[in-house]
Amino acid sequence: MSNSPETTSSQSLYEQLGGEAAVNAAVDIFYRKVLSDYRINRFFDNSDMEKQAAKQKAFLTMAFGGPNNYSGQDMRTAHARFVKMGLDNSHFDAVMENLCATLSELNVPQELIDQVSAIAETTRNDILGK
Amino acid sequence: MATIPRITFGEATFSCQPDESLLDSLLRQNIQVPFGCRQGVCQACLMRSIDAAPPESAQAGLKDTLQTQNFFLACVCHPEQDMTVALPNQQGAFIEANVIKKQLLSPDIIHLVLEYQTPFNFFAGQFVNLKRPDGLIRSYSIANIPHAKNVLEFHIRRLPKGQFSNWVHEELKLGTALSLSAAQGACHYVPGRATQPLLLIGTGSGLAPLYGIIADALTQGHQGPIHLFHGSRDLNGLYFIDELRELSEKFNNFHYVASISGDNIDSKHVKGRANDIALASIDSLSGWRVFLCGHPEMVNQSKKMAFMKGASMADIYTDAFHVLQADS
Ligand SMILES: Cc1cc2nc3c(=O)[nH]c(=O)nc-3n(C[C@H](O)[C@H](O)[C@H](O)COP(=O)(O)OP(=O)(O)OC[C@H]3O[C@@H](n4cnc5c(N)ncnc54)[C@H](O)[C@@H]3O)c2cc1C
Numbered sequence: 001m002s003n004s005p006e007t008t009s010s011q012s013l014y015e016q017l018g019g020e021a022a023v024n025a026a027v028d029i030f031y032r033k034v035l036s037d038y039r040i041n042r043f044f045d046n047s048d049m050e051k052q053a054a055k056q057k058a059f060l061t062m063a064f065g066g067p068n069n070y071s072g073q074d075m076r077t078a079h080a081r082f083v084k085m086g087l088d089n090s091h092f093d094a095v096m097e098n099l100c101a102t103l104s105e106l107n108v109p110q111e112l113i114d115q116v117s118a119i120a121e122t123t124r125n126d127i128l129g130k
Numbered sequence: 131m132a133t134i135p136r137i138t139f140g141e142a143t144f145s146c147q148p149d150e151s152l153l154d155s156l157l158r159q160n161i162q163v164p165f166g167c168r169q170g171v172c173q174a175c176l177m178r179s180i181d182a183a184p185p186e187s188a189q190a191g192l193k194d195t196l197q198t199q200n201f202f203l204a205c206v207c208h209p210e211q212d213m214t215v216a217l218p219n220q221q222g223a224f225i226e227a228n229v230i231k232k233q234l235l236s237p238d239i240i241h242l243v244l245e246y247q248t249p250f251n252f253f254a255g256q257f258v259n260l261k262r263p264d265g266l267i268r269s270y271s272i273a274n275i276p277h278a279k280n281v282l283e284f285h286i287r288r289l290p291k292g293q294f295s296n297w298v299h300e301e302l303k304l305g306t307a308l309s310l311s312a313a314q315g316a317c318h319y320v321p322g323r324a325t326q327p328l329l330l331i332g333t334g335s336g337l338a339p340l341y342g343i344i345a346d347a348l349t350q351g352h353q354g355p356i357h358l359f360h361g362s363r364d365l366n367g368l369y370f371i372d373e374l375r376e377l378s379e380k381f382n383n384f385h386y387v388a389s390i391s392g393d394n395i396d397s398k399h400v401k402g403r404a405n406d407i408a409l410a411s412i413d414s415l416s417g418w419r420v421f422l423c424g425h426p427e428m429v430n431q432s433k434k435m436a437f438m439k440g441a442s443m444a445d446i447y448t449d450a451f452h453v454l455q456a457d458s
């Protein structure tokens with residue numbers, strides 16, 4: 001999907017980021033950011049942090065362009081109850097911000113961060129139930 | 131081609147086709163298994179193999195304690211051999227064990243020792259469901275490591291008007307047979323990473339699993355520092371103080387702090403809540419293994435705090451002693 005002239009251009013974005021290991025490296029950092037972000041942490045109740053961390057891995061795998069079986073409809077269903085709680089563009093932007101900050105912290109090159117953003121961006125309407 | 135593996139789930143036996151996952155084949159049999167991502171990430175489809183070890187690839191991303199206990203993710207499990215599988219909370223058979231010792235450790239907490247005859251597998255720190263003759267069931271944590279004597283030790287705190295705990299304290303007699311379930315729970319020590327620092331925080335009889343976990347770690351030669359913080363509202367919830375002090379003299383890497391959180395209690399112990407004291411004494415928990423047992427609120431708060439302080443989610447092990455309301 002990337003037309004960059006580098007030698008790595010034959011690898012998928014997910015592979016360039018480092019695959020499952022990259023997701024594992026990112027998940028704790030990302031989830032910590034989300035939990036301490038007052039704009040969005042009310043959506044993440046802490047009753048079962050372990051399960052929720054696993055779901056954040058599903059999120060990251062998807063945003064990293066990794067293998068996933070979620071349809072747009074699945075994303076709508078998964079977030080419908082948050083839309084009822086008032087989920088809107090500002091919350092979506094906050095998640096994007098945390099995602100990009102996580103990747104910078106892991107020294108991921110800006111060019112790849114932009115690609116991750118672009119993938120996550122394609123889900124906006126489904127996540128927000130529009 | 132290899133033969134097609136046969137899967138047993140409860141009473142049902144069926145085959146798992148080469149092109150389908152175990153989750154697919156269970157759903158094909160109309161067996162209700164929860165699932166989400168179908169790609170081994172969300173862990174919704176967690177199951178356990180009762181006999182054969184599951185394929186390693188079906189265990190990727192699971193907590194090490196769950197891997198050790200043959201848990202796996204059904205959606206990415208392509209069985210290589212026959213397997214008997216169960217959902218995580220499915221109860222197995224109960225076995226019998228006899229009371230061989232009862233001794234007060236503090237005015238509120240009793241040391242109960244059971245001896246079993248049937249083979250029984252467990253890790254120190256796991257819990258069992260104990261069933262008394264009239265059928266009332268409660269969960270209690272195992273405070274000892276497996277050894278040749280075939281005994282299980284418990285620390286049981288008497289709750290005001292608590293049915294099971296008062297019965298244990300007052301009526302249960304030596305020689306009585308109790309039924310117990312298979313050992314459960316993922317809060318236990320797994321060898322490897324022997325230099326990792328360990329933090330253990332417990333309130334009241336929450337010391338029971340921690341005591342077992344510490345014994346396990348020391349027996350397996352854990353070299354990293356081991357910090358135990360045991361707290362209680364009042365003195366009745368503290369026990370094994372001398373034993374733990376002695377242990378800290380015997381093992382240079384074992385450190386012990388006892389604390390009391392109630393007001394106006396005159397004691398030589400540190401004042402404050404065990405979790406506050408513990409977390410204030412350590413700047414970063416990055417790279418630590420953390421065990422939290424006892425009061426559910428303490429466990430949940432500390433879990434979040436430990437995670438925010440840098441502990442990885444995979445390295446936090448908890449047992450919240452949820453108290454059931456009188457039911458069965
Ligand atoms: C995984 C796990 C591990 C555990 N490990 C341990 C352990 O190692 N040691 C330990 O001591 N405990 C442990 N527990 C707690 C234990 O399982 C029991 O919940 C506890 O002993 C209380 O049981 P009980 O029958 O005595 O009290 P219950 O009869 O269940 O009563 C619980 C509380 O509710 C109150 N109550 C009950 N009925 C009423 C009523 N009608 N009106 C008002 N109040 C009422 C009682 O006063 C009591 O304080 C564990 C729990 C879990 C989930």
Ligand code: HEM
Nearest residue numbers: 040043044055058059078091092095120123127166167172
């Ligand atoms: C940026 C685009 C987003 C994507 C691609 C995404 C993706 C996902 C995925 C794949 C899951 C797991 C679903 C499951 O298997 O159950 C999930 C769960 C979740 N998402 Fe999102 N998400 C996005 C944005 C958001 C936003 C903006 C919020 C709220 C601020 C949010 C809150 C949650 C919560 C709380 C869960 C966990 C639900 C639970 O615990 O059951 N997500 N998301």
Ligand code: FES
Nearest residue numbers: 166167168173205
């Ligand atoms: S369904 Fe998500 S891990 Fe199996």
